Amino acid sequence: MTATPYLLYLHGFRSSPRSFKARVVQETLERAGHGERLICPQLPASPKAAIELALELAAQHAPDKLAIVGSSLGGFYATWLAERLGARAVLVNPAVDPTRNLEKHVGVTTNWHSDEPFAFRQEYIGELEALKVAQITRPERYFLLAATGDEVLDYRDMVAHYQGARQHVIEGSDHAISEFPQYVDDVLAFCGFTR
Numbered sequence: 001m002t003a004t005p006y007l008l009y010l011h012g013f014r015s016s017p018r019s020f021k022a023r024v025v026q027e028t029l030e031r032a033g034h035g036e037r038l039i040c041p042q043l044p045a046s047p048k049a050a051i052e053l054a055l056e057l058a059a060q061h062a063p064d065k066l067a068i069v070g071s072s073l074g075g076f077y078a079t080w081l082a083e084r085l086g087a088r089a090v091l092v093n094p095a096v097d098p099t100r101n102l103e104k105h106v107g108v109t110t111n112w113h114s115d116e117p118f119a120f121r122q123e124y125i126g127e128l129e130a131l132k133v134a135q136i137t138r139p140e141r142y143f144l145l146a147a148t149g150d151e152v153l154d155y156r157d158m159v160a161h162y163q164g165a166r167q168h169v170i171e172g173s174d175h176a177i178s179e180f181p182q183y184v185d186d187v188l189a190f191c192g193f194t195r
Helices: 020-031 047-059 073-085 098-105 123-130 155-161 184-191
Strands: 006-010 066-071 088-092 107-110 117-120 142-147 166-170
Touching (some): 006 073, 020 184, 073 088
């Protein structure tokens, strides 16, 4: 019997620990008696600072006892961390190359859940570039949950990038995967949580 892991949840761009999917994960873990196993930080706008924070939190737990769930930009970060730490990762509509999408967001923007303004600086594009994973190793450590109806990112990029990994491609849906409660048990089971 393996020890119950810790789960590091990484939200997407302009998002927060209060996002719909983060709350579904939290509520599901709490119902199963594992609420204290969730690590869900507010990520800084700087990709370099976000990764440093995630590494610092992960360092507090052995990599073999850590699983990561990343949504959108958080999925990009989760991939880099999984490669670095050898951890399992679930990627929910992940950004494969966020430098393509985020260039247009350079400037001051707001957080979805608080309307709090923050600056997304030009140098952050270079920080994202430095975190790119050209090709994943050990695809068995990844689970991709992607929606063909994602209005922000192209699911075909995700399917190609995570080739060989476990994949569940949802017909339709959207970037947020509005029906995420249907999939959360599969996500958590892949991470090593048992009911």
